[in-house]
Amino acid sequence: MLKGADDVMEQEDSASQQEEITSWDINDIKLPQDVRQTDWFQEWPDSYVKHIYSSEDKNAQRHHSSWAMRNTNNHNSRILKKSCLGVVVCSNDCSTLDGRKIYLRPAICDKARQKQQRKCCPNCNGPLRLLSCRGHGGYPVTNFWRHEGQFIFFQSKGAHDHPRPETKLEAEARRSIQKAQTDFSPSSPKLKTIWEIKSLTGEMPTQEALPLLLSKPDAYLQPANFSGHLSKSSRELMLNICSGQAPHLRADEEDGNAREVPTWSRSLAIGRTPSSGRLCNGPTIPVANRPCAAPSPRRFAQPSTQHVLPVTKAGHNPFRSNAGPWRDELHGGTTPEAHSSSRLPLLPYPMPQGGSCPMVTGTHHHQQQLSEPPRGGEGDGGEGGHGMGLNYCNDNTFFNLYPLR
DNA sequence: TTTTGCGGGTCAG
DNA sequence: CTGACCCGCAAAA
Numbered sequence: 001m002l003k004g005a006d007d008v009m010e011q012e013d014s015a016s017q018q019e020e021i022t023s024w025d026i027n028d029i030k031l032p033q034d035v036r037q038t039d040w041f042q043e044w045p046d047s048y049v050k051h052i053y054s055s056e057d058k059n060a061q062r063h064h065s066s067w068a069m070r071n072t073n074n075h076n077s078r079i080l081k082k083s084c085l086g087v088v089v090c091s092n093d094c095s096t097l098d099g100r101k102i103y104l105r106p107a108i109c110d111k112a113r114q115k116q117q118r119k120c121c122p123n124c125n126g127p128l129r130l131l132s133c134r135g136h137g138g139y140p141v142t143n144f145w146r147h148e149g150q151f152i153f154f155q156s157k158g159a160h161d162h163p164r165p166e167t168k169l170e171a172e173a174r175r176s177i178q179k180a181q182t183d184f185s186p187s188s189p190k191l192k193t194i195w196e197i198k199s200l201t202g203e204m205p206t207q208e209a210l211p212l213l214l215s216k217p218d219a220y221l222q223p224a225n226f227s228g229h230l231s232k233s234s235r236e237l238m239l240n241i242c243s244g245q246a247p248h249l250r251a252d253e254e255d256g257n258a259r260e261v262p263t264w265s266r267s268l269a270i271g272r273t274p275s276s277g278r279l280c281n282g283p284t285i286p287v288a289n290r291p292c293a294a295p296s297p298r299r300f301a302q303p304s305t306q307h308v309l310p311v312t313k314a315g316h317n318p319f320r321s322n323a324g325p326w327r328d329e330l331h332g333g334t335t336p337e338a339h340s341s342s343r344l345p346l347l348p349y350p351m352p353q354g355g356s357c358p359m360v361t362g363t364h365h366h367q368q369q370l371s372e373p374p375r376g377g378e379g380d381g382g383e384g385g386h387g388m389g390l391n392y393c394n395d396n397t398f399f400n401l402y403p404l405r
Numbered sequence: 406t407t408t409t410g411c412g413g414g415t416c417a418g
Numbered sequence: 419c420t421g422a423c424c425c426g427c428a429a430a431a
Contacts, residue, residue, distance in 0.1 A: 071410055109407055
């Protein structure tokens with residue numbers, strides 16, 4: 001596992017580090033401690049990847065993942081194991097007007113999940129169904145977390161064979177918004193429609209608002225307690241948006257990326273309910289923008305995940321331009337430790353059309369899903385494969401909008 | 406209410 | 419023994 005010390009010594013190049021970093025296994029008695037660089041938190045770890053996060057990383061500390069992962073007892077208090085719950089889909093396999101599919105985040109709590117499944121599809125009212133994950137030899141993908149020294153080791157086993165569900169934050173924000181909406185108790189009929197739609201399961205429309213939501217300064221700067229802030233800011237946001245702008249940047253959607261993204265991954269933007277189109281008269285959800293579809297931020301997965309520790313030649317991380325961290329964020333950069341919190345761009349989405357996303361696809365791993373195990377034939381699972389790259393882009397963008405660090 | 410982590414316990418391989 | 423999973427408990431959000 002550990003390579004010769006000298007090797008390591010000599011080469012500081014990322015290549016060897018990479019090896020070094022990937023040579024361990026979560027079950028090893030000893031894990032590398034001479035880690036030179038930790039990874040930026042990965043929201044959508046997939047395939048058999050490993051990451052070493054700083055023990056300072058809030059998200060790592062919380063063992064977060066945007067996949068719906070539930071705790072699994074592995075009878076090993078040193079290694080936290082979690083398994084994927086999959087994604088909740090509409091059994092009618094309906095699509096929204098703009099062709100998107102419904103991919104809800106399964107509730108982690110068993111009880112809540114059951115309740116959730118009793119609800120109806122926010123889009124067609126049909127029954128919802130839990131599409132379970134079977135990306136690991138027919139079993140759910142598992143994630144392992146282990147705190148060791150100043151690092152937090154993460155290892156994923158299996159490639160998700162299903163669409164990405166809403167992220168936790170999306171779900172939370174959505175809830176907040178809903179709540180807010182309810183509070184506003186709309187008198188407007190139009191809104192009402194929306195309310196109804198949403199309230200069916202509370203899933204939908206809001207999503208688009210999220211990005212904006214998240215781009216809110218507060219939400220940004222307070223990683224630690226974002227949820228709390230979110231709920232608060234969500235309202236403000238809504239108000240802001242509705243009162244002022246609501247740029248309907250539909251435009252972005254066009255970029256190839258967005259398009260290409262398997263519908264499921266676009267779920268982020270999902271929800272643009274027909275009606276919700278843009279009546280932003282009230283406390284409604286903005287609807288308008290599509291954060292991510294945006295020109296594509298790139299923050300590519302794997303490679304870019306490295307975060308150079310101060311020790312090394314810092315600041316030389318290719319992905320973090322010297323520009324402002326936050327800015328990068330928006331563009332897909334991963335969040336650098338909040339060194340400067342100022343210079344928050346506040347753009348709901350990236351501007352330049354980087355469009356580099358496609359490349360990521362190069363990371364193809366999955367897609368050749370291991371000869372599908374006993375899959376319930378459920379619709380889509382299929383695309384789970386590629387598209388990932390794009391997804392990354394998309395979600396990342398989105399993701400980057402908030403402080404996951 | 407839900408999330409998250411823990412750990413007892415079962416079952417199958 | 420290992421891995422998956424069910425169940426309840428408790429703390430925190």
